[in-house]
Amino acid sequence: MKILILNGSARKKGNTRTALKQIEKGIDLNNNSVEFIDITDFKIAGCLGCDGCKRTGICVIKDDAVGLVEKIVEADMVIFGSPVYWWGISSQTKALIDRIYMKNSILPQLKKKIGVVAVGADELSGEQYKLIKGQFDCICEYLGWEFEVYKPISAGLIGDVEKQVGLMRELKEIGQKL
Numbered sequence: 001m002k003i004l005i006l007n008g009s010a011r012k013k014g015n016t017r018t019a020l021k022q023i024e025k026g027i028d029l030n031n032n033s034v035e036f037i038d039i040t041d042f043k044i045a046g047c048l049g050c051d052g053c054k055r056t057g058i059c060v061i062k063d064d065a066v067g068l069v070e071k072i073v074e075a076d077m078v079i080f081g082s083p084v085y086w087w088g089i090s091s092q093t094k095a096l097i098d099r100i101y102m103k104n105s106i107l108p109q110l111k112k113k114i115g116v117v118a119v120g121a122d123e124l125s126g127e128q129y130k131l132i133k134g135q136f137d138c139i140c141e142y143l144g145w146e147f148e149v150y151k152p153i154s155a156g157l158i159g160d161v162e163k164q165v166g167l168m169r170e171l172k173e174i175g176q177k178l
Contacts, residue, residue: 001032003178004075006068008082008093009119010040015155016119020081022161022168023117026175035071042068044095053102065099073103077113077178079149080136084120087128089135097139107143114140115149115174121156149174 005024009016020036027034042064052060059066072078080097082089089097100107118132129152140147151174155161162168 001076001178002074003027003032003034003077003079004071005034005036005079006072006081006093006096007036007038008040008080008090008096009038010090010092011083011158012038014083014119014158015153015161016081016083016117018161019117019119019151019153019155019167019171020079022171023079023115023175026172027178028176032178035075037068037071039068039096040092044068044092044099046095047098047101054105057105059099059102061099065096066102068096069100069103072100073106073110075112077115077148079115079117081117081119082132084118084122084128084132087131089118089132110143110145112143112145113148114145115151116147117149117151117153119153119155119161122154124152124154149178 005020007017007020024034024036044065045061045063082093116136118129120128133150136147
């Protein structure tokens with residue numbers, strides 16, 4: 001299985017990246033290939049809603065999203081990781097998800113598995129985790145994709161994920177099950 005891990009956090013040593021890297025450590029590389037991408041290293045503009053991609057099959061915006069969307073298309077499983085910003089995913093993550101629209105005509109035929117890691121400072125009972133899961137539930141339902149992994153994490157300060165030994169073990173186990 002070809003697994004793509006997309007980190008939507010700008011913090012290179014932040015909790016979201018730490019959680020995703022721990023999942024990556026658990027993945028069996030004998031049976032899977034993994035690519036880890038920090039999407040904040042790329043220039044991704046917001047979708048213009050012009051439908052140029054519907055007419056030509058190519059997005060009119062010439063930025064890094066085109067290549068990243070191709071990686072999503074090619075992957076069997078995509079794991080999105082995002083910090084929680086104002087009850088939702090980061091703007092970088094959202095911009096990339098919006099740009100997936102450029103492949104809308106073929107996306108439902110691609111039977112993908114999706115994973116989401118959402119890291120916020122609030123308790124796990126916080127509404128933002130339900131909102132994020134709900135958004136990905138809708139995306140998967142619309143595309144006919146399988147929502148395989150959802151892991152909300154409460155970690156407010158940088159380094160909080162690493163301090164939670166049980167969580168680190170659980171994240172590695174998530175990778176092992178892929």
